[in-house]
Amino acid sequence: MVYKKTNESTSDLMTIIQERKKARNAIILAHNYQIDEVQDAADFVGDSLELSRKAADTSADVIVFCGVHFMAETAKILSPQKTVLIPDIKAGCPMADMITVEKLRAFKAKYPGRPVVAYVNTSAEVKAEVDICCTSANAVKIVDSVDADEILFVPDKCLADYVAARTTKKIIPFSGFCPTHHRILPEQILKQKELHPNAIVIAHPECTRAVLDLADGIFSTSGMIRFVDESPEKEFIVATELGILHRLKRSHPDKSFYSPSEQTVCPNMKKITLEKLAWSLEDMQYPIELPQEIIEKARGSIERMIAVT
Structure with a gap:
């Protein structure tokens, strides 16, 4: 069956998705940056690693990850026995694409002997070649746990800068960045503060230092949600x-x-729609396939992170 946007209303698509999810024994994950309707259709909404860990603890046979490619890969790494689908195979992450295995090896060769910490916003192949992973929420703790005075950090130079300001270790950053967070400018924050003088500024550490310096709190997306939940x-x-x-x-x-x-707006995060989610469940597209060796090595870098946190 093929579903056409012109033939199915949002409510019809929601019904189709729930029916196919039940038939497939599937679980739907949506990142916090997905479009509204996809978030509403999901079983869990959250950060990428948080979602993958939740899915691994379920009895679902199929994981449909509404996010970008590296997130679906992480779900496969943590649930290799499950089928993991991403509804749009072209939903990539520009920052993750900035660090390839070849570039990582060249970076390591330039600074031999230094351990490598990789943001989870990286491909499975990159995760398989580093010492330990981190999230935006635990990056400082992970860096502090590494037994070295100098550490290579890939791929996000802004998260690396954030960590460097909060550790005694020397951080040697790769040159990657998130184009969406780089579009946030300090003058935009200042303008909003003029318009809303009583508002609290919360920022993601993928933003530039100039933006973070204006923030009242710096959090991952899940950290932002918890902060708002608890804030008066x-x-x-x-x-x-x-x-x-x-x-x-x-x-x-x-x-x-x-x-x-x-x-x-991250255009890649907006590629997945209700129609594509329905097609994914109907046709079991697009499955994430990774070599067993990559899965095992990448899982090691993630599990070392989990052991620290």
């Missing part, structure tokens, strides 16, 4: 991808959330 404040300027505002507004209709710019 009623207004927030949220310096990260726009998709998170849907979850925040749904959980806190009594609070107000402002984005620095309407251009703070």
Whole structure:
């Protein structure tokens, strides 16, 4: 069966998705940056690693990951016995694509003997070649746990800079970055502060230092959600991808959330639609396939991180 947007309403697609999910014994994961409707269709919404770990603990046979490619790969690494699907195979991550295995090896050769910490926003092949992974939430703790004074950090130079300001270790960063977070400018934050003087500024560490310096709190996306959940404040300027505002507004209709710019959109995160999610469950597309050797090595770098945290 093929579903056409012109033939199916949102409610019809939601019904189809739930029916196919049940038939496949599937679980649907959606990253916080996905479009509103996809978040609403998901069983779990959250950060990439958080979602993969939750899925691994379920009895589902199929994981449908509504996110970008490296996230679906991570789900496969942690659940190799399950079928992992990504509804749009072209939903990639520009930052993750900035560090290839070849570039990683050249980086390591330039600084021999230094251990490598890799942000989870990397391919499975890169994860398989590093010493340990980290998330934006635990990056400082992971770096501090490594038995070395100098550490290579890939791929995000902004997260590396954030960590460097909070550790005594020397961080040698790769030159990658998130194009979406780089579009957030300090003058945009200042403009929003003028418009909403009582608002609290929360920012993702993938933002530039100039933006982070204006923030009242710096968090991963899940950290932002927890902060808002626990905060008595009623207004927030949220310096990260726009998709998170849907979850925040749904959980806190009594609070107000402002984005620095309407251009703070990751086009890759928006590629997955309800139609593509329905097709994915119907046709079992697109499956993530990884060599067993890569899975085992990459899982080692993730498990070493989990052991620290």
